[in-house]
Amino acid sequence: xxxxxxxxxxxxxxxxxxxxxxxxxxxxxxxxxGISGIVNDTLVSKQNRTDNFLFxxxxxxxxxxxxxxxxxxxxxxxxxxxxIIISAGLLVGIGTKIGSGCxxxxxICGISRLSLRSITATIIFMIxxxxxxxLIG
Amino acid sequence: MISRIIxxxxxxxxxxxxxxxxxxxxxxxxxxxxxxxxxxxxLIFVMLGAIIVSAPVFFLYRNKNKPLFADNFSISTLKSIDxxxxxxxxxxxxxxxxxxxxPGPAISSLALLNTYSVFFVLSMLGxxxxxxxxxxxxxxxxxx
Numbered sequence: 001x002x003x004x005x006x007x008x009x010x011x012x013x014x015x016x017x018x019x020x021x022x023x024x025x026x027x028x029x030x031x032x033x034g035i036s037g038i039v040n041d042t043l044v045s046k047q048n049r050t051d052n053f054l055f056x057x058x059x060x061x062x063x064x065x066x067x068x069x070x071x072x073x074x075x076x077x078x079x080x081x082x083x084i085i086i087s088a089g090l091l092v093g094i095g096t097k098i099g100s101g102c103x104x105x106x107x108i109c110g111i112s113r114l115s116l117r118s119i120t121a122t123i124i125f126m127i128x129x130x131x132x133x134x135l136i137g
Numbered sequence: 138m139i140s141r142i143i144x145x146x147x148x149x150x151x152x153x154x155x156x157x158x159x160x161x162x163x164x165x166x167x168x169x170x171x172x173x174x175x176x177x178x179x180l181i182f183v184m185l186g187a188i189i190v191s192a193p194v195f196f197l198y199r200n201k202n203k204p205l206f207a208d209n210f211s212i213s214t215l216k217s218i219d220x221x222x223x224x225x226x227x228x229x230x231x232x233x234x235x236x237x238x239x240p241g242p243a244i245s246s247l248a249l250l251n252t253y254s255v256f257f258v259l260s261m262l263g264x265x266x267x268x269x270x271x272x273x274x275x276x277x278x279x280x281x
Contacts, residue, residue: 004175005168007159011179014158015186021151022191028143030204031211033151035241040265054141055148056244062152063161063248074156076246077164078253080236089243089257091232093264096240099225100215103239104151106226107184112192113212120218125230126170132234133170 022109025055034105035059036096099125139206152245158183161245163237170234 025033029051042052063074080088096102099121101110106125110118155161160183168177204210233239238246238257246254 001173001176003178005165005177005179007177007179008182011158011160011182012186014154014156014160015183015188016190017154017157017186018151018183019154019187019190021147021149021154022187023194024143024150025147026191026194026210027198027204028147028206029140030207030209032213033147035151035239035244039240039244039262043262043265044269051140051144054145055151058145058148058150059152059155059241059244060248061145061149062154063156063245065149066153066156074161074249075159075165076162076249076251078236078251079164080253082253082256084235085253085257086260088232088235088238089260090264090267091228091235092238092240092243092257093232093261094268095225095227095229095232095264097225097265097268098221099227099229100213100222102229102241103233104241108187108191109195111184112188113195114192115213117213117215117218117222121222121226124223124226125233128227128230129170129234130172132231133167134173136235137167137171137174 018104018108022104022112026109032105032109034101034109036092036102037100037105040097095125143206151241152248154183154187155242155245158186161242161249163242165237166233166239166242167237170237 022033025031038052038055042049042056067074101121106118106121111122159165160180166180168175169180236257240261243254243257243261247258
C-alpha cells in the first residue's frame with residue numbers, strides 16, 4: 001500500500017460542512033439526510049415530495065455555488081465505460097434500496113447515531129467496494 | 138414553507154461539502170477504495186468531520202420529541218441486522234466500487250454537466266424502480 005493524493009484538510013473541512021447539512025435537516029425537519037432514501041422517495045412516494053425534491057435540487061446547486069464563490073474548477077474524472085456505468089448505477093440503486101441506505105444514511109447519519117445496523121452496513125459496503133476495485137481496478 | 142427552505146438549504150450545503158472535499162469526483166473516491174494499491178485515505182477524514190459535527194447533536198436530541206419545523210422526527214426504528222441489510226449493502230458496495238459513485242456525489246455531479254453522470258443517475262433511478270417492482274413480488278424492503 002502506497003499513500004497518494006491525500007488531502008486531509010479539505011476532506012475534513014468538507015466533512016464538517018456535510019455534518020452541518022445533516023444537523024440542519026435533522027433539527028429543522030426532523031429527518032436524516034440519507035440521500036438514497038431522499039432520491040428514491042422523490043421518485044416513488046407522495047409523502048414530503050416537495051421537501052425531498054428541493055433537497056435534491058440543493059445537492060445540484062451546491063457545486064455551482066462552490067465554483068461561483070471560489071472560482072475553483074472542481075476536479076472530476078470518470079474513466080469507466082458506459083456499460084460499466086449503467087451496471088454500477090443499477091447496482092447502487094437496487095443495493096441502497098434493499099439495504100435501506102448509502103454512504104450518507106448509514107455511513108454518516110447512522111454511525112453518528114451509533115446504530116449497529118448502519119455500522120454493519122457501512123463495513124459491508126466498504127468491504128465489497130474495496131474488493132470490487134481490487135478485482136477490476 | 139420553512140421546511141422547504143430547510144430542505145433546499147441543507148441539500149445545497151451538502152453539495153458544497155461534497156465539492157470542498159472533492160468526494161463528488163469518482164476518481165477521488167476510487168483512490169480511497171484502492172486500499173491495496175495507491176491509497177488515498179481522504180474519505181475517512183470526510184466521514185470523521187461529518188460525524189464529529191452531527192453525533193453530538195443526535196445525542197443531545199435523543200429525548201426531544203419535536204423538530205423545529207415539522208410535527209415529529211421521522212427516523213428509522215429498525216434495529217435488526219437482517220438479510221436485506223446485508224445483501225443490499227453488499228450489492229451497493231459492488232456498484233460503488235465499479236465507478237466510484239454513491240448516490241449523493243452522483244446527483245451533485247449533475248451540476249458539472251457530464252454525460253456519464255446523467256447515465257449513472259438514470260440507471261440508479263432505474264434500480265430504485267426495479268426494486269419497487271420486485272418488492273411486491275419477492276423482497277419486502279424498508280428504508281431510512
